[in-house]
Amino acid sequence: MTLEMDQFHSGFFEEAFESLDAMETALLQLDPGAPNAEAINSIFRVAHSIKGGSGMFSFTEVASFTHTLETLLDELRAGRMPVTRPTIDLLLKSTDVLRGMLQATQRKSPVDQQTVADIQFDLEQMLAKRPSAADTAAAVQVASAPTNTSLSSAKPESLRPKQMTWTIEFRPTARLPEPGADPSRVFCELAELGTMALVAHADKLPAFADLDPEVCYLTWTITLTTELTSEAIQNILNWAEADCQLRAEEPASSRPDPAPIASNPPPPPSPPPATNLTPTGDAGGNSAKAATADSNSIRVATEKLDELMNTVGEIVIAQSMLMQLVDGAEPPPVDRIRAGLIHLERNVRELQESVMRVRMLPIRSAFSRFPRLVHDLSARLNKQIELKMTGEQTELDKKVLEKIGDPLVHLVRNSIDHGIELPETRIAAGKSAVGTLFLNAYQLGGSIVIEVGDDGAGLNLERILSKARAKGLVGPNDFLSDEAVANLIFQPGFSTTEVTTELSGRGVGMDVVRRNIEELGGTVELRTEVGKGSSVVITLPLTLAIVDGLSVAVGGEVYIVPLVAIIASLQFKRGVARQLAGVGEVLLFRGDYIPIIRLHDAFNLEPRCHDLDLGSVMVVECDGRKVGLFVDELLGQQQVVVKSMETNYRRIEGVSGATILGDGSVALILDIPGLVRYAAERNAA
Amino acid sequence: MPHEIIQKLYRGMPTVNSNRSTMATNDSAETSHQVLTFCLGSETYAVDILLVQEIRGWAPVTRLPQAPIYMLGMLNLRGSIVPVIDLRVRFGLEQAPFTPLTVIVVLAVHTASGRREFGLVVDSVSDVVDIDAAELKETPSLGGKASVELIKGLAAVADRMLILLNVDELIRRDLEQAQAPAMAGAA
Secondary structure, eight states: OOHHHHHHHHHHHHHHHHHHHHHHHHHHHOOSSSOOHHHHHHHHHHHHHHHHHHHHTTOHHHHHHHHHHHHHHHHHHTTSSOOOHHHHHHHHHHHHHHHHHHHHHHTTOOOOHHHHHHHHHHHHHHHHTOOOOOOHHHHHHHHHOOSGGGGGOOOOOOSSOOOEEEEEEEEEOSBTTSSSOOHHHHHHHHHHHSEEEEEEEOTTOOOGGGOOTTBOOOEEEEEEEESSOHHHHHHHHHTSSEEEEEEEOSSTTOOOOOOOOOOOOOOOOOOOSOOOOOOOTTHHHHHHHHHHHHOOOOOOOHHHHHHHHHHHHHHHHHHHHHHHHHHSSSSOOHHHHHHHHHHHHHHHHHHHHHHHHHTEEETHHHHTTHHHHHHHHHHHHTOOEEEEEEOTTOEEEHHHHHHHHHHHHHHHHHIIIIISOOHHHHHHTTSOSSEEEEEEEEEETTEEEEEEEESSOOOOHHHHHHHHHHTTSSOTTOOOOHHHHHGGGGSTTTTTSOOOGGGTTTTTTHHHHHHHHHHTTOEEEEEEETTTEEEEEEEEESOSSEEEEEEEEETTEEEEEEGGGEEEEEEOOTTSEEEETTTEEEEEETTEEEEEEEHHHHHTOOOSOOOTTTSEEEEEEETTEEEEEEESEEEEEEEEEOBOSTTTSOOBTTEEEEEEOTTSOEEEEEOHHHHHHHHHHHHHO | OHHHHHHHHHHHHHHHHHHHHHHHHTSTTOOEEEEEEEEETTEEEEEEGGGEEEEEEOOOOBOOTTOOTTEEEEEEETTEEEEEEEHHHHTTOOOOOOOTTOEEEEEEEEETTEEEEEEEEESEEEEEEEEEGGGOBOOOOOSSOGGGGGEEEEEEETTEEEEEEOHHHHIIIIIISOOOSSOTTOO
């Protein structure tokens, strides 16, 4: 495949995934009672454009699937079929299947034929069931046209509307790859004629080693109850490439009609019996994740680019102005040069901000999977849940956005699973039967706040506390505020063992959620009120590209400590630090003894000062644990641009990245969670 | 003085660059190619010149925690953070003081994990020479010295023996491998 072709492919896939998301959203908004014509139209257009695109790139499987989908949607659009809950559900499943097919095609891996065939069969079934009442035209179609058009027909008018039961022995002949009708297609056709029962006989299947993949070994016995004559059935069987024995079984004018029809082959026996076609509830979430994980490109609004162009233009002007000043008068006018430099500095800062804005995407893309998730999960749990989302326009750095998806899914699932009660319970508690799940995002200063909450039962604080006491996380006489108790569920290991029923899951993996968010430089906080609900508040930095940090010196090297992690920085007073057997040095800070890490020890450096009294200590916090970080000297606060160490090297424990200082030298950025874990391990050892 | 050498090298390089396209396509069927030679003590080493991105004078780098001793640290190469290996130490030679002749040879290699850049500190760079693939001799086994694996082969050019570096192996061993989990000084 040529390079250019690949380029078109990636464009197609990107667009297809986007339109699938749009289709899913539209489906979820579709009201079975009063379907919005425009919405159905837009769904139809998505299917149509995917079909067109995949046809163009010869993704035949996708094209054939979307064709069936499109046929069904066309019926809905024309109002020939009612929009029902099962239809919507089936269409939602189809979007999952389609997404899976596209992903597989994108990765050039084989498509999951089974699932595709199952859903396609269901779609055809759905089409077959459509109530297009007996109209003669349709009957004529069935009788005369042995083509796909008969798909769109139904029970024809018959002279003798008498039910007959026919038994058909269906034996596909010849070899599979030869052109001809798929037996499942024949079955679908027959199923439209009346009530059909299908029994497959696999007794002729040889041992796997002897299996010729091009031969269909299966035979079927079809029992069809219909009011049609044998000709109508024959007409369908005629275009099946198989040996068929047609036999009337039941009463009436019983014309035993053995009609062996010898002809040619059926392609792969795509098995009609619909097996597991229920994608699990998180299918939407997972596939969405997979889709975003692959995309390394970004769509940028033209205004953002114009803004960039403007700023760059300003910088060019400022720079030429400076050049003129330097080249011109002798001696150069220092004041004007300084003014010019200040101007340039402002422009450069603007440029930095504009470039960062290019990386910002609305959080909508992370939120978009939730209507589906809520829809699926609430149906499965028999809960009534209304999802309220606000602030979908809030913009986040692309990288943060990619990584925030999973924690959010986890929190939403938790809320649905354990937060919101069953309708009966809610009514008994005097609340409306419909629970509310809310997702809010907004910007607060230099941070983005995301709230995930519900109006459910809230956390049972007493249980959490007693459990924490039992596990030794909290001392028997410790007094904790409600907030502190609630936040215990973020403790690693809190949920791993048997948790009281009501709480089960509430806390499963909450420590993972917290760790993920802390890796992004954010914080998590939980608020809860018994009987009124709980909410998790996530605070994230606007961007990962720039970090506010404190530069510190240790043994001739400069390190950057992210400001978010620092609680306090102190100068030592004699006697504050103590030596503790088995633990090492500890420091009394606000009433607690916290361990001290000497950064030069951890990093194997020769420090300027060994004496705790001469250096400085920063108190840093992670996972609720505080640690004192001992360094030679605090240098000052600054914003740094984060660069990855892994591009050219590898991950280093205790270092989250690197940056370039004003003098051009490289400074490492400390990974505080890593260092705190290191301290804990050292103490455990 | 180092600048003269570097400039001389750069003057030599345009011809190399013009060969780049043909070299790249003939990679597997290479018959003769140009290598950059450099000195470590009394030995002369060589790397494929197409991998050489630039040669710069030695400047202090930022040390890395828990790194092997030959990993000197990270260098700012026009905004990207590039690891620098002391090749003397890597090959078990005696560490030499950095002189004005000491240079960092920056290599850029496309690997499975993307384009990687890294620097090698060598005593001095000397020349660009042509070597014939047929001239390449296997490295004799010297009794289990680990660094032998970093050598692709030996070539005799004039009266010198060139030791051709196995750059891919160097990347695999020193740059990509997951590091030992233990932090230095954990005791």
